[in-house]
Amino acid sequence: MSQRRMFIPISESSFRRSLGVAFGVLLLTLAALVVPVRAAEDGEGVKARIAELIKQLGDKDVEVRKKAADSLRDIGPAAREAFPALIKALGDPEVAGHAMMAIGEMHRPGKEAVPALIQLLGDPAPVVSGTAAVALGMLGADAKDAVTALIKLLGAPDAEVRNNATVALIRIGRGAKEVIPALVKALDDPNPEVRSNATIALGEIGPKALDAVPALIKLLNAPEVVVKTDAAYALGKIGPAAKEAVPLLIKALNDPDAHVRAYAAVALSQISPDVKEAVPVLIKTLGDADVHVREDVAVALGRIGPKAKEAVPSLIKTLADPQADVRKAVAAALGKIGPDAKDAVPELERLAEKDPDGFVREIARDALKKIRK
Numbered sequence: 001m002s003q004r005r006m007f008i009p010i011s012e013s014s015f016r017r018s019l020g021v022a023f024g025v026l027l028l029t030l031a032a033l034v035v036p037v038r039a040a041e042d043g044e045g046v047k048a049r050i051a052e053l054i055k056q057l058g059d060k061d062v063e064v065r066k067k068a069a070d071s072l073r074d075i076g077p078a079a080r081e082a083f084p085a086l087i088k089a090l091g092d093p094e095v096a097g098h099a100m101m102a103i104g105e106m107h108r109p110g111k112e113a114v115p116a117l118i119q120l121l122g123d124p125a126p127v128v129s130g131t132a133a134v135a136l137g138m139l140g141a142d143a144k145d146a147v148t149a150l151i152k153l154l155g156a157p158d159a160e161v162r163n164n165a166t167v168a169l170i171r172i173g174r175g176a177k178e179v180i181p182a183l184v185k186a187l188d189d190p191n192p193e194v195r196s197n198a199t200i201a202l203g204e205i206g207p208k209a210l211d212a213v214p215a216l217i218k219l220l221n222a223p224e225v226v227v228k229t230d231a232a233y234a235l236g237k238i239g240p241a242a243k244e245a246v247p248l249l250i251k252a253l254n255d256p257d258a259h260v261r262a263y264a265a266v267a268l269s270q271i272s273p274d275v276k277e278a279v280p281v282l283i284k285t286l287g288d289a290d291v292h293v294r295e296d297v298a299v300a301l302g303r304i305g306p307k308a309k310e311a312v313p314s315l316i317k318t319l320a321d322p323q324a325d326v327r328k329a330v331a332a333a334l335g336k337i338g339p340d341a342k343d344a345v346p347e348l349e350r351l352a353e354k355d356p357d358g359f360v361r362e363i364a365r366d367a368l369k370k371i372r373k
Helices: 008-019 024-033 043-056 062-089 096-106 111-120 126-138 140-153 159-172 179-186 192-219 225-252 258-271 278-285 291-318 324-354 358-371
Strands: none
Touching (some): 043 062, 062 096, 062 111, 062 126, 111 126, 111 140, 126 159, 140 179, 159 179, 159 192, 291 324, 324 358
16 A cells, blocks of 8 residues: 555646646646647747747737637647746636646646746745646756745745645655755645645655654654655655654554554564564554555565564464455565465465465465475
8 A cells, every 4th residue: 555655646636726626627638638739830930929929928908818828728739838928827817717728738848947937936826836836846857946946935825835836846856955854844834735745755755854754753643644644654765764663653553544554564664674573563463454454564574574474373364364465465475484484385375276366376376486495
């Protein structure tokens, strides 16, 4: 469960929210169906036309502004130099819907838009500054010059703007030293989504985010389930440097929420396979009522390897789990424990021959080879 965390949907959802509810689904649909180039003209004629349309986005006549946005939409990705101007137009209530659909046709800005997008981060309209942050995040490392401005945006009064800035930093600033203190500060944000995304970002930075460990440990006691699971995820990604989190992660194995228990199990094995006190608690958690928790606990014990040999009897019993995913994880764990799991051979042989799931049979055969070495 913990290893399946994806980050792209976060930015997409932030993008949709920052552009408004009414057109969110339409935006993604248009982006998925767009043909790479729509321009009817080529070369200098197109460039001149785009430049004129960008100018018209600032016209006093609202109909001219709407038609300019619609024309840029029709041109499509070839007009991506208009990206900053269209984002600015999102602050125009009369034109926002037209500008949003045009943005949907362009997919993402070009890196030449970075200076203009950085300027838009200071726009007083949250929809403009927030969308500029998302656009910069789309550019990844090409927008590294925006890191300082995005860090400043983490103090914006609008929660969605702060969240979009956090997501952008995930995409852009993993290697920037100045990002870590800013993300640690964001862990205290009053908005749970901002805290959650800051937590994920620190996890993506990995061991270099050592200074965030004390703050992340505190989040294991947060009232929101998503914040606790993200904290466990981040601590696991930081690895052995987060060893002081082990006692609270062990405690989290008894959390009322199954997601928290599952993430805690995986984090424990990532932080320190040598932590002996974790194994007995993981063994106990093998009997969890939730299938994902049982699966992740088995994965965790497998990651610990031979030092989890005391778990072999419980793992053997769990080979009879009704869920194939659990049986696969348990068989794999026994294989990683190796020769010390020799008592599991009869049951693994049975699975290798008779289990109804082909993947279980295959993993059981592989485990037998490792145990018999």
